[in-house]
Amino acid sequence: MPPSNPLPPKENALFKRILRCYEHKQYKNGLKFAKQILSNPKYAEHGETLAMKGLTLNCLGRKEEAYEYVRRGLRNDLKSPVCWHVYGLLQRSDKKYDEAIKCYRNALKWEKENIQILRDLSLLQIQMRDLEGYKDTRYQLFMLRPTQRASWIGFAMSYHLLGDYEMANSILDAFRTHQMKGPYDYEHSELLLYQNMVLAESGQYDRALQHLHKFQSQILDKLSVKETSGEYYLKLKRFKEAEVVYEDLLKRNPENVMYYEKLIEAKQLSDPDEKVAFYDVYKKEYPKAIAPRRLQLTEAQSQPVFERLVDEYLRHGLHKGIPPLFVDIRSLYEDQSKSDTIEKLVLQYIENLTKTGTFGPEPSEVKQPASALLWAYYYAAQHFDYKKDTDRALHYIDAAIEHTPTLIELFIVKGRIYKHAGDPVSAYQWVEEAQAMDTADRYVNSKCARYMLRAGHVKRAEDMCAKFTREGVPATENLNEMQCMWFQTEAAAAYQRLQQWGEALKKAHEVDRHFSEIMEDQFDFHSYCMRKMTLRSYVGLLRLEDVLRSHPFYFRCARAAISVYLRLHTHPLQDAPQTAEPDTENLAPSELKKLRNKQRKAKRKAEQESALAAQVQVKREQHHKARQQQEQGDPEAPQLDELVPDKLARAEDPLEQALKFLQPLRTLAADRIDTHLMAFEIYYRKEKPLLMLQSIKRAWRLDSGHHHLHECLVRFQRWLDESLASLHPDVATVLTTETQPMVAGRSCVQMAEQWVSGAARTSQAAALRLLQFYSLGCVEVLDSLRDGDFGPCETEISSYMEACSAKFPYALAFKPPAPAPAAEEDGADDAPPAKDPVAN
Incomplete structure (x- = not known):
């Protein structure tokens, strides 16, 4: 439609420019x-020009001015699709996708067939997974541009994502028949494979197979x-044909484990002896392949057969010197008899190699x-470490180090023990020694940093990582920029053990922001993948993004954040007391001199830290400025609030903050009992009985015998006994x-x-026994005692630590604290860990 407020030819030419x-x-x-248009008094309030000026200012980073001009232009011309479109672009640059969609819909009221607005709207709809709206928009684009490839593909994909496979296939068929002409290239090939995927997902494997062959x-x-x-042959139970296919694939790659498993399925082998014989054939056919030899160990059930096969496998691995040999066959240890056989053989090897230099006698x-x-x-050493026999594990790793003191792997394993x-x-000290032997190895560097974090030495871990991060930028800044989530999750756990709640929350929030950024980054691929015809990968991307926060990194950071917020709800941080000025008048001259020296050192240290922080800030600003220049003036992304540890630790609503981390887990990690136990802990403190019940029921369905679930059920029942009378009758009935x-x-x-085997106890000692019987982590029990969850119990703490120390003689958590070393002038390193993360 024509502009609602048209410009004369001269100004209109300027607007097009x-x-x-x-x-x-x-x-x-x-x-x-x-400026030339707006300087004319007649057009000083021209809405579309004001809107475009605002959009241009937004690209230059002047966001406040941009919003002011765009809103002013919109007020002056509410019927202009350009003004609404520009306002939508502004909202989109701020990641306010719902608001942007509203703006685009308003723009389409005044210009229903604007291709650009429809395209922008479709991108936002798929980003927000508004699949019905996406289908309608793609249909309009299809009707307006029926000759364009993207119109057909987008229209077909909208039906595919909604599960209407037949319609999606019909559109793809029509497109392939009427639009696609030779020669056939990669994009045509990908289109055919995508259509085949649509047929397979509809369950029509016979039809998909015919399509594939055609x-x-x-x-x-x-x-x-x-x-x-x-795969289709197996689904259709055409086993002979499947057998031929997978035998051909094995010739191509005899190390592919999946091919062997599929071939066993095609041959319909179920007896373990038949499977062992099957692998024997392929061991002879592919004598250099490791996969059939390893898979054979899993299937072997007969003790003599397994011993013969594993003896052959171990001898080969030890002769060749394969470092990950233990990791390779560790899964066999689930069978105790296999574990015992392996132990017997390894001890025999050591005895014979020591005496005669051979594996056998x-x-x-x-x-x-x-x-x-x-x-x-x-x-x-790894074998006995896995069996929790620390003394024997240390004995063998020490023997290995004495044999060859230059092998880095030995020191890493000793650290792991x-x-x-x-x-x-x-x-961490042993892994640090390994790192010193090869300072150019990034893996050992990262392993050492991880162990330092677990020991509570956060600053040393940062310095270790700084050897491989960009110069001039603090290691934590660079690791956060690179989305190095293993470091941040470990750092969050380390700060949590050190009871530095704000720092722990900062790391957890940084990880959470990474996941948000990954979800935002998919926006650029909606149009790119359709243009490049990487349709199967694109559908895989969309499905991955839908369950992104089920990733273990998010679960760990969420669990740490929820735990800290629950702790802060129960024990809020107190304001730091104002330190009184020392009474210098009554101090002896020697004491006064010491005090002045201490004050001078503190002042000097504070000045050094301030200067360093200023340098870091300057370098950070220079780095961000360079990045903005590299982005070639793209609309500036919304600036996120700075994560200030003290502010995070003093949140006014810690339970609401915990809920923000919990919500994705309730959808995406519903199969993990920890999700529902954390939910119970939050709702228990919020006194939400129905949500407490929901959490307990979901956990009960997963594992009714879980120790923490039983504890939650006892607490919930006690809460009900005390509160049932005050609840609404209908709620009380449901509960x-x-x-x-x-x-x-x-x-x-x-x-x-x-739960405590019938022993009737109501005293404090009974509560302690109950908690121990729950088999909770011993460190968790010790923390509960120290936090006073059971009242004053100094005697019980000492006896409990003695008992745990006898059970875990190497664990630092159950040993008396070592005397603190004298602090140096420049300050000591991080304090030793308050808790032991791996006592169990």
Whole structure:
């Protein structure tokens, strides 16, 4: 439709130049042309020019002025699609997608067939997963541009994402028949594979297989054709044909584990002996392949057969000196008999290699290289560490280090043994020694930093990582920029153990922001993938983004944040007391001199820290400025609030903050009992009985025997006993009815007594025994005692620590605190860990 407030030819030509300048990112020239129009008194309030000026200012980072001009232009011309479109672009640059969609819909009221607005609207709809709206918008684009490839593909994909596979396939068929002409290239190949995926997801495997065979000459990804057809044959129970396909694939890659598993399915082998014989065939056919030898160990059930096979496998690995040999066969340890067999063989190897230099006692045995004994020691150390036999593990790793004191892997394993034994300080010291042997190894550097964090030495860990981060920028800044989430999750846990709540929350929020950024980054791929025809990968991307926060990194950061917020709700931080001025008049001259020296040192240190912080801030600003220049003037992203640890730790609503971390887990990690136990802890403190009940029921369905769940159920029942009378009758009825299957008519005291094997206890000692019987982490129990959750119990703390120390002799958490070293002038390093993360 024509503009609601048209400009005369001269000004209209200037306005078109503003549009061109915006498209070519010539923003300063665009502002000059806008000024020429607005300087004319007749058009000083021209809405569309004001809106474009605002959009141009936004690209230059002048956001407040941009909003002022755009809103002013909109007020002057509410019927202008340009003004509404520009306002939507402004909202989109601030990630306010819902508001942007409203603006685009308003723009379409006045210009229903504007292609650009429809495209922008479709991108926002798929970003927000408004699939019905996306389908309608793609239909309009399809009707307006029926000859464009993107119109067909987007229209078909909208039906695919909604689950209407037949309609999606019909559109793709029509497009392929009427629009696609030879020669056939990569994009055509990807389109055919995408159409095949649509047919397969509809469950029509026979039809998908026919489609694959019909167009296989036009599909360039031959490996995908073979793998997909093999999968379809198995789905259709056409086993002979599937067998041929997977045998052919094994010739291509005899190390692919999936091919062997699929071939077993095709041959319909179920007996373990048949599977062992199956792998024997492929061991002979592919003598250098490791996969059939390793898979055979999993299937072997007969003790003599397994011993023969694992003996062969271990001898090969130790002779070759394969460091990850233990990691490779660790899954076999789930079977105790297999674990015992492996232990017996490894000890025999060590004995024979020490005496005769061979694996076996027979005189005809071939002499092994000297390194074979070293790798046998190395394997034995990991074996006994896995079995929690720390003394024997240390014995063998020490023997290996004595044999070859220059092998880095030995020191890393020794550090791991101490970590599992509960001594994170010794663990990081040994890994640090490994790192010193090869300072250019990024893996060992990262491993050392991780161990330092677990020992509570955060500053040392940052310095260690700084060896591989960009110069001139603090390591934490660079790691955050690179979204190095393993470091940030470990740092959050370290700060939590050190009871530095604000720092722990800062790291958790940084990780949370990374996930938000990853979800925002998909925006650029909506149009890119459709243009490049990478349609299968694009659908995979959308499905990944839908469950992104189920990732273990998010779960760890959320669990740490929720734990800290619950702690801060129960024990809010107190304001720091004002330090009184020392009474210098009554001090002796020597004491006064010491005080003045201390004050001078503190002042000097504060000045140094202030100067360093100023340098860091300058470098950070220079870095951000350079990044903005690299982005070539793209609309500036919204500036997030700075994460200030003290502010985070003094949140006014810690439970609401905890809920923000919990909500994604309730949807995406509903299969983990910890999710529902955390939910219960939050709702218990918020006194939400129905949500408490919901959390307990979901946890009960997952694991009714979980120790923490039983504790939550006891607390919930006790809360009900005290509060039932004050609840609404309908709510009380629901709570009583729904808890009955779990409570079975018992009171909270009766449930506790039964859980402690019938011992009736109501004293403090009984509560302690109950908690220990729950098999909670020993450090968690100790923390509860120290926090006074059971009242004053100094005697019980000492006896509990003695008992745990006897059980875990290497664990630092149960040893008396070492005397604090004298602080140096420049300040000591981080304090030792308040808690032991791996005592169990």
